[in-house]
Amino acid sequence: MGKHRDGFKSRTGFVLACIGSAVGMGNIWRFPYMVSEWGGMTFLLPYVLFVILIASTGVIEEMALGRAAKSGPIKAFGKCTEIRTGNKRTGEVIGVIPVIGSLALAIGYSVVVGWIFKYTFFALSGGLFHLGQDVAAIEGLFGGTAAAFGNNVWQVIAMLVTAVIMAYGISGGIEKANKIMMPMLFILFVGLGIYIFTLPGSEHGYRYIFTLDPKGLFDPRLWIYAFGQAFFSLSIAGNGTVIYGSYLSEEEDVVSSARNVAFFDTLAALLAALVIIPGMAVGGAELSSGGPGLMFIYLLNVFNGMPGGWCVEIVFYVCVLFAGLSSLVNLYEAPVEMMQERFGFRRKIAVAVIAMLGGIISLMIQGIVSGWMDAVSIYICPLGAMLAAIMFFWVAGKDFALTAVNKGTKKPIGSWFMPLGKYVLVPAALLALVAGALLGGIG
Template sequence: MVQQTREQWGTRAGFLMAAIGSAVGLGNIWRFPYVAYENGGGAFLLPYLVALLTAGIPLLILAYSIGHRYRSSAPLSYRRIARPAEAIGWGQGWQVAICFVIAIYYAVIVAWGIMFVWFSVGQQWGEDPNAFFFEDFIQASEGPGMVSGYIPGVAWPLIAVWVVVLAILALGVRNGIEKANKVFIPLLVVLFLVLVGQALTLDGATAGLNALFTPDWSKMLNGEVWIAAYGQIFFSLSIGFGIMVTYASYLRRKADLTGSAMVAGFANSSFELLAGIGVFAALGFMATASGVGVEQVATDGLGLAFIAFPQIISTLPFGGALFGVLFFGSLVIAGLTSLISIVQVIVSAVQDRTGLGRVQAVAIVGGATALISILLFPTPEGLHFLDVFDHFINQYGIVLAGFAMIVVFGWILRKLPLLQQHVNAVSSIRLGLWWRITLGAITPVLLGFMMYSSLRTELTENYGEYPGGFLLAAGWGVAVGAIAFGVIVSLIPWKRADALERQVEENEAAKEGDR
């Protein structure tokens, strides 16, 4: 046998839970609320909805159609469309390399969340959460450099994260990923609903919600606001990672691709909106308790999660421990479901490339990814690596991968009509001309502008005021190195892939003959 029977999801609900789990991650909780607040408040929901309908869902359908039609990992699926396109799947943080780089640092944020669930019970951060996080907990060095020590308080939870993730992946698509997400996603929704309910009862919650949702319609004339909306949709739906191509490859032959894309897209956006309500209700309380405006406490990212929220928890008149467990527990679950999907892209690609069984691939590839993560990030210098990796791989990996995917398949190879035909053959909602217009014109233009805007800023000032040498090695080096990796791997002869292609084509021809 050249090819083992490809794994499949047990149910459509299982696939949707996994797809939603991949999309709903840390960025939904700590990025969307602040992006909306900074870009017009309630008025931002208009460009956000337009972006979802003209880019998010169409791109999801594109990824689903590629994975479902070619029934392979991202590199092999792209190779089966056209052999030179395989480099998109392997390279540039595109998309296997993207997932490798993100996985090694994403896991440590989940590990921090685990520790802060425990810290919330006794509020160990004391009166200065900022000093506690940077000096006592992660013991961050003043600047980047060679690894100078090891932090057991970060290493042990990080090891636990990797043990859980690799164990779930080793169990397979149906028995591992699907079953885990069927537990994690309902639990995440319940935890966050309780969190939001508690936040809405706090003094000052209304002030926070007014700050978030009061529309500033004048910002709708600002092109940067619309770019921010498209950027948020693109990042939050995990489109440029190769995840959705991989997940769709495990669907059954008859699968409602358009319906699934709409459910996943709107579920992700609904959770982002729910996160905005919970976060800004809590920030409104913090502002009221401090006697300042919401704009003075509003923040995002690590500052929101590990500094602002501990301050809020310490200030709560009652239920602080519960609020902390709910918030950081939600972060951990959202992070785990996304991390599982990220590592699965690497495992699936290596299985297709080498013919390794699932357990072998998880042990070798997942184990190597975990080892690098565990060696690099529980160190005083780990935060600086995380910051630069995250910035460069997001700005010049994910966006460029998505842009390349659309340009190659839409403009150069002109495969959109073929993929549209495939989607319409298996889906309840048929695609029309609008799908090809959005992917062929609107989305690539906007992604191209995002790249241009980022590069213009990047070339005029050093990101985060880091030394140029460090940015060159850990930033540009990672981004360009991933591109080189993709190109080199795609040029290596892949006899197994040729055999797989022949077998799949023979099977498809046989099925056509039986009809």
């Protein structure tokens, strides 16, 4: 009798978990900045085009690959090479790369989620609001938090919360947590956006967001950065989406699920932009920074000067916490699943081992987390996405790919799918790798 494999109990739970994995810091601290930097609709148009491209190829492919293999990237890649050559060992060795990438990114992300836990607690207690608009104090708080060994307690708390969610399994932990966090994230962001809309000066932010500069569309860099933002936002890296797909029932429609994930991921990014850019306009500040500086310094200064700033901070950092925690759970899932599949560990033991490893390393890299995250996101993530696409579209071949995708669909996927995956997605993933290396990151 085969070993029972945990899985999602409902399509809604699966989609919400995938949305949770996709909605992360990139939606909140990078997307609004890119919209501001590249001119509102001038950036949004190519971004949406690339979201459609990646969702209709890469997201579908990774979900279908995981489901077909009923396992993470190691076994999934092995299945592809076994189909082609009869040798699964080659694929399994290659499949280690995205698992290492997922673990490495999770370790760096653990540091950031530790920051978010601290700021959420400080927002709830009023500690952030009491800083007022004292720039030196605000910068000092973040400087101390982001320093080497500067946030140990909160990072341990973040790791423990993540481990507890994961220890309860896919349906009992990850699915249930995302069923709470994702709806709340969207509800809170909508409420925050409505409040920002009522404040004087916010109209300048909306006007900027919906401005189109046709000349800007001729800048090749705009298209590269729009592609990078879409590519990384949808979390195709040969790991997280593959592993969640492996827990999906064969009766579910991966094409429809990919469409929903892309829609809600984009909606979350737009909501963040509609909160942050008008919010900065209300405060009379320019959106001059992406990354941690935006979320932990510039926005905090603006919120503290707003009417109702304390409540705004609470809602904002709770939203950010949900986005960060849901993504972190997804990133740790690939190495946890590997421990279960390859070494026969029980779920709770596998979670404990990976949480201990991730927690110790993340504590040690607090002072260099920016460089750590850059290295992983620039090199390992696009490499993992490219390898997964090559395995699915080129190595396993058309029959396997179409069978995997069409299971559970009411209507077979169009003839466009295979050529678009082979001749557009794979080169696009290579472009993400090369452009990221040359430009110091594009997503």
